[in-house]
Amino acid sequence: MTGPKVVIVGGGFGGLAVAKSLAKAPIEVSLIDRSNHHLFQPLLYQVAMAGLSPAEIALPIRSILSGAPRTEVLLGEVVHFDLTKKLVALKDGAQFGYDYLVVAAGARTHYFGHDDWAPRAPGLKSVEDAIEIRRRILMAFERAERLRDPAQQAALLSFVVIGGGPTGVELAGALSELARRVLAKDFRHIDARQTRVTLIEGGPRILPSFDESLSAKATRALVKLGVEVRTDAKVESIDPGVIRLSGGHLLQAETVLWAAGVGAHPLGRALGAPVDKGGRVIVEPDCSVPGHPEVFVIGDLAHFVQDGKQLPGVSPVAMQMGRYVASRIRAQLDQAPAPGPFRYFDKGSMATIGRSQAVAEVGRLKLSGFFAWITWLFIHIWYLVGFKNRVFVLLQWIFSYVVYRRGARLITRQDIE
Amino acid sequence: MTGPKVVIVGGGFGGLAVAKSLAKAPIEVSLIDRSNHHLFQPLLYQVAMAGLSPAEIALPIRSILSGAPRTEVLLGEVVHFDLTKKLVALKDGAQFGYDYLVVAAGARTHYFGHDDWAPRAPGLKSVEDAIEIRRRILMAFERAERLRDPAQQAALLSFVVIGGGPTGVELAGALSELARRVLAKDFRHIDARQTRVTLIEGGPRILPSFDESLSAKATRALVKLGVEVRTDAKVESIDPGVIRLSGGHLLQAETVLWAAGVGAHPLGRALGAPVDKGGRVIVEPDCSVPGHPEVFVIGDLAHFVQDGKQLPGVSPVAMQMGRYVASRIRAQLDQAPAPGPFRYFDKGSMATIGRSQAVAEVGRLKLSGFFAWITWLFIHIWYLVGFKNRVFVLLQWIFSYVVYRRGARLITRQDIE
Numbered sequence: 001m002t003g004p005k006v007v008i009v010g011g012g013f014g015g016l017a018v019a020k021s022l023a024k025a026p027i028e029v030s031l032i033d034r035s036n037h038h039l040f041q042p043l044l045y046q047v048a049m050a051g052l053s054p055a056e057i058a059l060p061i062r063s064i065l066s067g068a069p070r071t072e073v074l075l076g077e078v079v080h081f082d083l084t085k086k087l088v089a090l091k092d093g094a095q096f097g098y099d100y101l102v103v104a105a106g107a108r109t110h111y112f113g114h115d116d117w118a119p120r121a122p123g124l125k126s127v128e129d130a131i132e133i134r135r136r137i138l139m140a141f142e143r144a145e146r147l148r149d150p151a152q153q154a155a156l157l158s159f160v161v162i163g164g165g166p167t168g169v170e171l172a173g174a175l176s177e178l179a180r181r182v183l184a185k186d187f188r189h190i191d192a193r194q195t196r197v198t199l200i201e202g203g204p205r206i207l208p209s210f211d212e213s214l215s216a217k218a219t220r221a222l223v224k225l226g227v228e229v230r231t232d233a234k235v236e237s238i239d240p241g242v243i244r245l246s247g248g249h250l251l252q253a254e255t256v257l258w259a260a261g262v263g264a265h266p267l268g269r270a271l272g273a274p275v276d277k278g279g280r281v282i283v284e285p286d287c288s289v290p291g292h293p294e295v296f297v298i299g300d301l302a303h304f305v306q307d308g309k310q311l312p313g314v315s316p317v318a319m320q321m322g323r324y325v326a327s328r329i330r331a332q333l334d335q336a337p338a339p340g341p342f343r344y345f346d347k348g349s350m351a352t353i354g355r356s357q358a359v360a361e362v363g364r365l366k367l368s369g370f371f372a373w374i375t376w377l378f379i380h381i382w383y384l385v386g387f388k389n390r391v392f393v394l395l396q397w398i399f400s401y402v403v404y405r406r407g408a409r410l411i412t413r414q415d416i417e
Numbered sequence: 418m419t420g421p422k423v424v425i426v427g428g429g430f431g432g433l434a435v436a437k438s439l440a441k442a443p444i445e446v447s448l449i450d451r452s453n454h455h456l457f458q459p460l461l462y463q464v465a466m467a468g469l470s471p472a473e474i475a476l477p478i479r480s481i482l483s484g485a486p487r488t489e490v491l492l493g494e495v496v497h498f499d500l501t502k503k504l505v506a507l508k509d510g511a512q513f514g515y516d517y518l519v520v521a522a523g524a525r526t527h528y529f530g531h532d533d534w535a536p537r538a539p540g541l542k543s544v545e546d547a548i549e550i551r552r553r554i555l556m557a558f559e560r561a562e563r564l565r566d567p568a569q570q571a572a573l574l575s576f577v578v579i580g581g582g583p584t585g586v587e588l589a590g591a592l593s594e595l596a597r598r599v600l601a602k603d604f605r606h607i608d609a610r611q612t613r614v615t616l617i618e619g620g621p622r623i624l625p626s627f628d629e630s631l632s633a634k635a636t637r638a639l640v641k642l643g644v645e646v647r648t649d650a651k652v653e654s655i656d657p658g659v660i661r662l663s664g665g666h667l668l669q670a671e672t673v674l675w676a677a678g679v680g681a682h683p684l685g686r687a688l689g690a691p692v693d694k695g696g697r698v699i700v701e702p703d704c705s706v707p708g709h710p711e712v713f714v715i716g717d718l719a720h721f722v723q724d725g726k727q728l729p730g731v732s733p734v735a736m737q738m739g740r741y742v743a744s745r746i747r748a749q750l751d752q753a754p755a756p757g758p759f760r761y762f763d764k765g766s767m768a769t770i771g772r773s774q775a776v777a778e779v780g781r782l783k784l785s786g787f788f789a790w791i792t793w794l795f796i797h798i799w800y801l802v803g804f805k806n807r808v809f810v811l812l813q814w815i816f817s818y819v820v821y822r823r824g825a826r827l828i829t830r831q832d833i834e
Contacts, residue, residue: 062603075559142492186479
């Protein structure tokens with residue numbers, strides 16, 4: 001090995017931040033990911049709701065890092081770590097040695113022990129997820145258009161979103177808008193405006209991590225969009241066509257979306273380090289694995305406590321951790337003093353409701369309504385990787401805001417029953 | 418039935434032209450298609466070569482026809498016709514009666530009796546086809562990047578396109594450009610500029626339907642792009658990793674694309690009318706099925722002879738036939754004199770070679786080079802359905818022409834071996 005070698009597992013926000021921060025350093029970097037693209041997850045719900053195409057929010061990782069000559073990008077699946085020998089093993093048998101290892105494999109949809117719900121209630125973590133959700137939604141309308149029985153049509157035009165966090169709120173709002181505003185004129189035998197969207201939240205209010213006043217505003221905005229919001233409603237079973245809630249309530253719905261839980265990627269456990277009950281690796285204040293100062297875990301895979309609270313699994317946390325870890329590695333190699341422990345600077349949280357409303361919280365500042373939405377738009381576009389994507393997504397939104405036609409409504413590999 | 422009923426099978430160029438021409442008439446129209454979108458096929462090779470996203474060249478059919486209140490769009494697969502009872506039967510059992518029937522089901526990839534070649538040499542007729550081709554191409558580079566054996570890498574970086582018509586020429590040119598200009602800086606263990614692209618043509622020259630001088634110009638442009646052009650080369654077998662040509666020549670290639678033949682959709686035979694050996698329905702001079710003046714076949718599914726020559730399966734033919742059939746139907750309903758027999762006005766043919774060259778032939782006018790390419794660009798953008806798509810595709814091209822970064826390089830459902 002010529003120079004020090006850093007292996008990064010995962011090309012999401014965390015892993016990419018490490019790689020970009022090390023791009024100019026005299027360090028060999030290998031970034032391994034199971035997919036070829038970096039995904040801008042905050043906008044994935046737009047793909048699921050036929051508002052954006054996948055390519056508008058995803059870029060090939062090697063393309064993003066093409067200007068870093070000492071960085072290689074490898075398409076492969078990591079399955080095993082040997083922290084003693086400092087090796088990473090891939091599914092195809094290949095092994096890579098490292099001097100530093102950064103595991104940023106992210107999170108997965110989590111069903112709290114009910115993995116059998118997965119086929120009936122898909123989650124939203126990847127482009128494939130988003131395309132499948134989009135397909136199911138569009139097919140529900142297509143199938144309803146072919147029927148003549150009002151009860152069957154109503155069942156097909158009933159959608160349930162489980163989980164009242166930002167993802168669920170965004171899905172529910174966008175879905176209701178899609179039905180009422182975009183699809184309304186496209187059908188002859190159904191009235192898409194009669195679509196029922198129900199958002200289910202197990203706790204007492206949606207957006208529990210936001211201030212109460214913003215939860216209330218978001219609820220009102222959703223109701224105005226035609227979404228029924230049910231709180232204190234836990235899901236007990238998900239069967240074809242019907243969901244049973246706590247208290248014996250039944251909900252009839254053909255299409256169910258799961259936004260109620262994410263857990264750590266299984267690679268967290270593969271490290272052999274202490275994990276929380278979601279599988280997240282409990283890291284030191286410098287994001288390293290206990291006993292292995294050269295191995296770091298960042299992003300959604302890490303359990304990091306700051307000021308007594310666990311940091312959430314959101315992209316700014318992953319990005320800041322990534323940059324921090326890169327600076328630690330560079331400092332060590334430069335034999336410079338190490339930076340202090342990691343500290344996350346909370347730049348706030350946001351959630352959109354439909355195409356023109358949002359709630360946002362930055363410290364004590366609370367925004368809502370259209371102004372919050374504009375702020376959300378610009379911040380997200382700013383963080384979108386790739387200048388062209390920024391231009392195109394902005395144009396796409398201006399266009400659909402003015403014209404309200406959603407073009408990304410492709411059904412591929414459709415089921416025709 | 419209230420008014421006269423027209424059933425259109427297929428939402429491609431032909432079927433859509435009929436529907437759009439009848440949109441304002443007091444006629445009930447049902448358009449049935451197996452997929453939900455209308456596809457702009459001339460640009461499908463751009464999706465296969467990661468230059469455009471599927472949604473940029475496809476629009477939901479019902480969205481295109483949403484302004485026609487008497488037109489319904491149905492997602493379904495037609496499997497049977499009863500011309501006596503005037504019924505169309507779908508796979509799911511539904512039946513539709515008609516007063517007029519227009520069958521515009523198009524063409525399918527044709528392997529001349531070698532259907533076993535299909536898995537190893539995919540064709541390019543649908544969005545799914547294009548996505549699969551794109552996946553195979555991008556995966557070949559990803560796999561080569563993981564290897565260290567130069568012979569294995571060279572095999573993975575060898576591509577063969579079979580068929581020297583416009584589709585094959587466009588695929589081969591775009592593929593060579595993708596490798597040499599777009600992917601060149603993205604890899605560390607392979608030199609993408611060493612990619613071998615071979616275009617195979619069974620006849621004496623590529624683009625046989627064009628003037629000889631343009632075939633020669635196209636050949637030179639392809640060679641300059643790094644494509645090897647082999648004419649008088651018929652394929653005898655396609656096996657994993659190797660193709661055998663007439664004369665015993667062997668070509669080693671990991672990825673093979675088929676652009677050598679299209680045949681009629683099987684629905685042509687289902688009509689029970691006389692067909693040619695490709696399965697195309699031999700229609701009357703008014704595009705109707707012999708003995709059934711109320712049943713029309715148009716587009717790639719029709720065998721129409723004009724001035725002793727069979728009309729080619731290109732989009733302008735389908736569009737003109739569609740408009741013609743619509744005018745026949747309207748004339749009959751208005752009890753006006755019927756238009757004369759169908760006559761195709763040839764607006765010319767074009768084929769691109771790479772991102773800045775093309776050959777075009779309009780009557781006796783022959784264009785080549787960059788000027789032909791600009792002409793091609795504007796004509797295709799003009800015919801692209803949907804204003805937004807026109808704007809976006811134009812911007813997309815201006816952007817990649819200037820910057821040369823192809824963003825639509827997504828691999829979904831990838832095979833990691």
